Amino acid sequence: MKQTINIPLGSQHIALLEPVRFKFECENEKIIGVDSDVGFVHRGIERACTTKFKFDSIGYVVARVCGLCAITHSLSYTVAIEKLLGGEISKKAKYLRILLLELDRIHSHMLCLSHTCENAGFEAMFMRIMGDRELVMEIQELLTGNRVQFDYISIGGVNRDLSSTVALKIKENLYEVKQKVLGYMDEFTHNWSLSLKFKGIGALSLDDAYIFNAIGPLARASGLNIDVRNEIDYLPFNEVGFLMQTHSDGDINARNLVRLNEILNSILMCENIINGLPEGEIFTKIKGKPKGEAIVRFEAPRGELMYYVKGNGTAMLDRVRIKTPTFSSIPAFSHIFVGQDYADAPAILASFDPCLSCTAK
Amino acid sequence: MFTSFTKAFTNLFKTPQTIDYPATPIEKDKEHRGLIEYGEEACIYCLKCEKACPPGAILFVPVENPPENEKNKKGLKYHYNPYLCIYCSECVRACPKPDEALWQSNKKSQPATKEDRVNESWFELERLKKQTD
Amino acid sequence: MIETLLILFAPLIGGLMYGFERKLRARMQSRQGPPLLQPFYDMWKLIDKQAFIVNPYHTILGVMHFITIWIVVAFIILGQNLLYVIFLHLLSTIFIILAGFSVKSIYSHIGSNRELQAMIAYEPILIMVAVGFFMMNGSFAISTIRENDTSLASLFLLFLAFLMVIQIKLKKSPFDATEAHQEIVGGVEVEFSGVFFEFIYMAKWLEYVFVYLLLMLFAGNNIFLGIGLFFGVFLLVNLVDNATARIKMKHLLRIVLVIGLILGMWNLIGLSYV
Numbered sequence: 047m048k049q050t051i052n053i054p055l056g057s058q059h060i061a062l063l064e065p066v067r068f069k070f071e072c073e074n075e076k077i078i079g080v081d082s083d084v085g086f087v088h089r090g091i092e093r094a095c096t097t098k099f100k101f102d103s104i105g106y107v108v109a110r111v112c113g114l115c116a117i118t119h120s121l122s123y124t125v126a127i128e129k130l131l132g133g134e135i136s137k138k139a140k141y142l143r144i145l146l147l148e149l150d151r152i153h154s155h156m157l158c159l160s161h162t163c164e165n166a167g168f169e170a171m172f173m174r175i176m177g178d179r180e181l182v183m184e185i186q187e188l189l190t191g192n193r194v195q196f197d198y199i200s201i202g203g204v205n206r207d208l209s210s211t212v213a214l215k216i217k218e219n220l221y222e223v224k225q226k227v228l229g230y231m232d233e234f235t236h237n238w239s240l241s242l243k244f245k246g247i248g249a250l251s252l253d254d255a256y257i258f259n260a261i262g263p264l265a266r267a268s269g270l271n272i273d274v275r276n277e278i279d280y281l282p283f284n285e286v287g288f289l290m291q292t293h294s295d296g297d298i299n300a301r302n303l304v305r306l307n308e309i310l311n312s313i314l315m316c317e318n319i320i321n322g323l324p325e326g327e328i329f330t331k332i333k334g335k336p337k338g339e340a341i342v343r344f345e346a347p348r349g350e351l352m353y354y355v356k357g358n359g360t361a362m363l364d365r366v367r368i369k370t371p372t373f374s375s376i377p378a379f380s381h382i383f384v385g386q387d388y389a390d391a392p393a394i395l396a397s398f399d400p401c402l403s404c405t406a407k
Numbered sequence: 408m409f410t411s412f413t414k415a416f417t418n419l420f421k422t423p424q425t426i427d428y429p430a431t432p433i434e435k436d437k438e439h440r441g442l443i444e445y446g447e448e449a450c451i452y453c454l455k456c457e458k459a460c461p462p463g464a465i466l467f468v469p470v471e472n473p474p475e476n477e478k479n480k481k482g483l484k485y486h487y488n489p490y491l492c493i494y495c496s497e498c499v500r501a502c503p504k505p506d507e508a509l510w511q512s513n514k515k516s517q518p519a520t521k522e523d524r525v526n527e528s529w530f531e532l533e534r535l536k537k538q539t540d
Numbered sequence: 541m542i543e544t545l546l547i548l549f550a551p552l553i554g555g556l557m558y559g560f561e562r563k564l565r566a567r568m569q570s571r572q573g574p575p576l577l578q579p580f581y582d583m584w585k586l587i588d589k590q591a592f593i594v595n596p597y598h599t600i601l602g603v604m605h606f607i608t609i610w611i612v613v614a615f616i617i618l619g620q621n622l623l624y625v626i627f628l629h630l631l632s633t634i635f636i637i638l639a640g641f642s643v644k645s646i647y648s649h650i651g652s653n654r655e656l657q658a659m660i661a662y663e664p665i666l667i668m669v670a671v672g673f674f675m676m677n678g679s680f681a682i683s684t685i686r687e688n689d690t691s692l693a694s695l696f697l698l699f700l701a702f703l704m705v706i707q708i709k710l711k712k713s714p715f716d717a718t719e720a721h722q723e724i725v726g727g728v729e730v731e732f733s734g735v736f737f738e739f740i741y742m743a744k745w746l747e748y749v750f751v752y753l754l755l756m757l758f759a760g761n762n763i764f765l766g767i768g769l770f771f772g773v774f775l776l777v778n779l780v781d782n783a784t785a786r787i788k789m790k791h792l793l794r795i796v797l798v799i800g801l802i803l804g805m806w807n808l809i810g811l812s813y814v
Contacts, residue, residue: 053650054646059725060722061722086550103461103497106461106493112808149778164722165722166785166786167713167716167720167785167786168713168784169782170411170568170781170782170788171411173569175568175569177424177570180424187439189620191439191440191494192439192440193528197440197495200497206438229410232410233410236408237411237783237784238408239408239713239784239787240785241788242785242791243785243787263804329645387788388723389717389720389789392722392723408783411782411784412779412783415568415569415782416568417571418567418568418570418656419568423566423567424573425571427572
């Protein structure tokens with residue numbers, strides 16, 4: 047008689063935001079083997095970038111790879127093309143780009159936290175965090191004109207300026223978000239039923255994080271000190287008050303705390319930018335056609351995003367290659383699930399923050 | 408746990424955060440990116456907006472009764488597909504007369520039904536354009 | 541006469557209670573919530589859907605579950621023997637567990653497993669409550685308990701243990717691992733469809749009526765205390781549901797059995813010495 051049962055966390059499930067398939071081999075609800083399958087949302091974007099669209103519209107195409115880190119894709123592609131064309135953009139445009147990048151990080155982390163709570167069975171917290179996230183969506187709409195797809199960045203700068211009424215509203219809303227995030231930190235650490243579900247579950251040790259090449263908040267929660275914002279120089283992160291947040295436990299609770307601390311650091315950076323915005327133009331025209339190769343890395347909310355762009359002197363590009371953060375985390379996922387209970391599997395999956403549209407572009 | 412408890416209790420006495428859309432209309436901010444609008448008298452038919460549009464939502468197609476304008480040498484007419492448009496306003500930035508000939512409003516597009524034949528009429532226009540190019 | 545009417549309309553009363561509870565829960569999360577008659581709109585929709593019969597035993601056991609629990613509610617209203625009512629309720633739970641095991645779906649099996657484990661946790665407490673009523677009133681008959689004075693003060697520790705059982709029976713956090721819809725997609729209910737799912741849905745409404753009728757027994761012949769208990773516990777159950785997460789099955793067993801047995805034993809030993 048068979049000793050194990052196969053439980054599918056199938057491609058369509060209540061706990062998943064986007065389709066992915068896991069097959070768990072379990073003995074009485076304890077997981078002993080994992081089999082995974084991605085690629086349900088493949089749309090062929092890399093091929094479309096080299097055949098159907100000219101190089102100056104691809105910024106809008108790659109923004110639609112993912113809904114939550116859309117601005118990071120668009121920004122990476124634009125910085126790669128600016129490197130190939132050899133143009134310099136003004137300091138004010140750089141500061142405005144960082145402002146939008148950090149606002150995007152805040153709303154993406156709030157979505158991930160609320161999804162983790164819902165998968166642990168705490169629906170009231172899910173509704174509360176989503177309701178508070180509306181404050182951030184409002185200021186994004188005032189700044190760029192739309193709530194989710196910003197279309198804010200073009201080759202040579204940004205599309206819209208920051209007026210003083212919008213700046214005031216941003217500061218007010220960010221102050222309210224900060225008070226609410228401090229309330230969440232209190233709730234996450236002191237609620238006894240959440241500690242039964244989060245503390246000590248799904249832990250990734252420091253050695254395993256190094257061996258399996260974990261990136262993003264997953265690695266920082268285990269104690270690994272890596273963050274792409276420390277290592278690049280196309281945008282001045284050090285001048286606006288960036289600080290790397292780490293923790294040492296590596297379980298679900300540690301990842302939540304790292305995300306909450308990153309939200310607080312992003313709020314600080316946004317306030318510094320608004321208070322110290324330099325003068326200048328927001329757009330400088332850059333002419334020419336791209337020729338050569340360029341590689342650019344940025345820190346999306348989920349980890350490291352890499353773009354490789356190759357041009358041959360015409361309006362159509364030769365090759366665009368995107369490496370997304372969730373794809374690099376899949377070996378770490380499959381290692382953590384072994385040995386946990388099946389009842390914890392949705393909560394562990396949500397704490398990784400998987401973005402499957404990015405993975406299967 | 409007690410903060411959640413008291414918060415759940417006090418929420419009973421406040422109004423809910425839900426907006427009853429579409430029974431209650433929502434006022435959009437005037438800088439919200441909406442549909443593109445066209446002023447025919449000021450257009451100089453340079454076709455820069457058609458080249459700049461990423462999904463190809465603006466087409467200038469030759470028709471039998473073209474609009475009366477001395478710059479319209481080839482008898483073209485402006486067609487706009489609000490269902491292909493991504494509201495990026497690249498066309499407004501490429502236009503030499505941005506507030507008189509082409510500008511962006513803050514209206515949202517309305518849903519279409521099968522009787523409107525949105526896709527079929529647009530494919531006919533694309534075929535017509537490919538023949539005359 | 542009035543008892544016959546109450547028995548016939550018991551599912552409808554349960555449906556109204558369920559609809560009101562959904563609205564209350566939504567208001568606590570600062571949302572608007574569905575309309576009050578939503579369970580009945582769901583009923584009309586389900587009758588129109590196509591029903592798949594997986595195998596005949598599964599469907600018959602599901603329908604028997606619904607009929608048995610209606611008979612349980614009828615016996616409470618007519619004032620029969622309390623111990624008999626509790627064991628008949630156990631039979632209806634066994635029917636749904638067998639229905640869960642009779643299909644090949646893995647989610648159904650895990651749901652039935654968890655129902656069985658939860659039953660081990662709360663059945664001793666229900667039997668101790670019945671024994672407590674016997675020691676206070678001298679008989680197991682519900683009609684006698686309803687005519688005597690209230691025994692809330694002397695059975696207070698058993699009342700606290702009974703509050704934990706309410707959370708398990710009504711499938712609310714922190715004890716709702718039997719119907720964990722984010723993990724096992726509904727558990728036992730996942731293989732029912734169409735009008736047969738409607739029977740399981742109506743059985744859920746009747747559970748509400750059963751649990752709250754048992755609760756009002758603690759009030760004896762004092763009607764105002766009964767109504768006050770009903771509204772107070774209704775609010776308390778929903779407030780705790782919105783303030784806690786769902787805990788795993790092994791923690792549920794440990795917490796409910798240990799605390800429930802200790803409280804119950806203290807109360808019964810205390811009663812036998814007074």
